[in-house]
Amino acid sequence: MVRNRLFSLPNLGAVLATGVSALGSLALLPLRLPGMELAGIAPDWPLIWxxxxxxxxxxxxxxxxxxxxxxxxxxxxxxxxxxxxxxxxGLGVAGFLTALLQKDRLIQEDFISVALIVFAMAAISETLMAVQWSILGHRPLGQIWLDHQRLTLASAILSSLWAPLVYMPLSRLWQSE
Structure with missing residues (x-):
């Protein structure tokens, strides 16, 4: 009997694991272990996810x-x-742009390509956050963009270093769906 893929239900275990991994990325936000910070900035776990x-x-x-x-x-x-x-x-734009890359066709699946994508998306996401701060006007414009440079570079470097370690197990999990 051939199952119609359009009407098939997703694997409950995979859905549960996806939800747990997404919430796990949020739970890692306050975690500050030695070697996980650069200039007081930690990896952007939700962005990596x-x-x-x-x-x-x-x-x-x-x-x-x-x-x-x-x-x-x-x-x-x-x-x-x-x-x-x-x-x-920022995360919505990062998700949209990442999917637009159509990585299967354009980029080989390896550690380096995932790290480069995360680096670029971290820069885009942090820039969108700085634009929002600028529009709200809570702080002087010069200070926002000065902080933005330091924060973006540290976040992009750390997130891109951790991305392959997070991506590979999640990729294997989602392949089994």
Whole structure:
């Protein structure tokens, strides 16, 4: 009997593992172990997860995953008062652009390509955050962009170094779906 793929239900174990891994990336945010920081900045675990998820998905799936994880990250790290920049915009754009790369066709699956994609997406995501800070005007514009340079470089370097270690197990998990 041939199952119609359109109407088949996803593997419950894979769905559960995907949800747990996404929440795990959020749980790692406050973790600061020796050697995991550069200039006081830690890896952007949710960004690494969104890139790993989006590599073999459609752009809309990448966008939805990024926005969802960004909203959850905002709920964890933003204070409850006033207007604050959102991680949802940067992670959503990163997920969408990563999926647009169509990595299967353009880039061979290896450690280096995943690290380069995460580096670029970290720069884009942090730049979108700096633009939001600039629009809100909570701090002087010069200070925002000076901090942006340091933060973006440290985040991009650390996230791209950790990305292959996160991507490979998740990729194997999602191949079994």
């Amino acid at each position: 969104v890139v790993a998820w989006s590599v073999k998905r459609t752009p809309w799936q990448g966008l939805i995953a990024g926005v969802t994880l960004g909203i959850l990250q905002d709920a964890l790290v933003n204070p409850g008062v006033g207007w604050w920049p959102s991680h949802a915009l």
